Amino acid sequence: MAPPAGPFESTPVAGGLLERVRAVVSRYPYGVVLPTGSELARELGVSVNRVRIALGALEAAGETVLRDRVRRFRLYPHELHPMDTAFDRAVREDIAQQVYAPGTALPAGLLGRRHGVAPQHLGRACRRLIADRLVTYRDGPAGPGYYLPDSTPAASAQQRRGTDGD
Structure with a gap:
């Protein structure tokens, strides 16, 4: 049995957006500043709010971290948030x-x-x-x-x- 997946799965943007955002984020090296939510939204052709929800799910899963409320980084696989x-x-x-x-x-x-x-x-x-x-x-x-x-x-x-x- 897996731990609770988090709030993202119950939102209307769950579909494939989380995987699409994860795929874009995974192209960046660990520890590097990621594009902003606005930049990702433009690249994916979806609203900024939907991308922010997906980014929140990635942070809740321990895949990314938001520092200084502005810069988001990709965490190493076993790095502690x-x-x-x-x-x-x-x-x-x-x-x-x-x-x-x-x-x-x-x-x-x-x-x-x-x-x-x-x-x-x-x-x-x-x-x-x-x-x-x-x-x-x-x-x-x-x-x-x-x-x-x-x-x-x-x-x-x-x-x-x-x-x-x-």
Whole structure:
């Protein structure tokens, strides 16, 4: 089960516009300033508002970042969005300190509020945690959400080595 896709899929511009904008953006190297929404709209022959919605979806997915409210950049595939740094660090520290039991739900919404991650950006904020197998997105006892694996990566490694961690 994939994390929630975000608000873009429910908008009237979903069609193929997101993929068209993504295709244009993907022609630019990572870390380079992207064209403005107006420039992309002209190139694609659609309204600026529709392109801005698509760009917002790319940012919510962690593919781009808007800096200084003006310049948009393409993020590297495993680069953490700047707005998610505190969230990512806090979750990693909590997992390392065993604040959450294996298999339990991560209080992502609460952590998001605490660290300035909007609800629609939780998927983006958890992307690296999922890639590093520290968190999964699945249906669980508390419903769909972000969960810790049934065992931590460190515990699994210790079990494979046959040590008890002492």
